[in-house]
Amino acid sequence: MFIDKMPLKLFMDSYFYRLKKDYSISRRELQILKLLVTQGKSNRELAQSIGITESTMKNHLAHIFTKTKTNSARELQALIFRDLLSPMSLYSYEPPDKSKTYEPASEVPSGS
Secondary structure, eight states, rough: OOOOOHHHHHHHHHHHHHHHHHHHHOOOHHHHHHHHHHHHHOHHHHHHHHHOOOOHHHHHHHHHHHHHOOHHHHHHHHHHHHHHHSSSGGOOEEEEEEOOOOOGGGGGGOOO
C-alpha cells in the first residue's frame, strides 16, 4: 500500500511551526524537538547527528522543557503525541493546562 507522505509532512511542518510560535522555541530548539520526536535517540546520538556536544544538547533540551513546562523527553513526547491525536489539533493548538491530569494512551477510547 502506497501512502502519500507529502500531506503528512505539510501537516507536521505546520504543527511544529505552531509549537515554535506558541512556546517561543528557537530554530535550533525546533530542530532538536523534531529529532527527539521522530528519532527517539539518546542525547549523545542526537548531538552527534547535528554536530554539537552532548552538554549543548542537554542545555537546549532544558530550555525546551522549561518553555513547554515539561520535565523530560518522555513527557515532552507525550505532550506532542497527545495533542496530535486530538481531533482539535487539526484546527487549533493551545498549550497544555498543567493543572489537568491526562489518562495514559492505553485508556483512550478507540473512537467508536
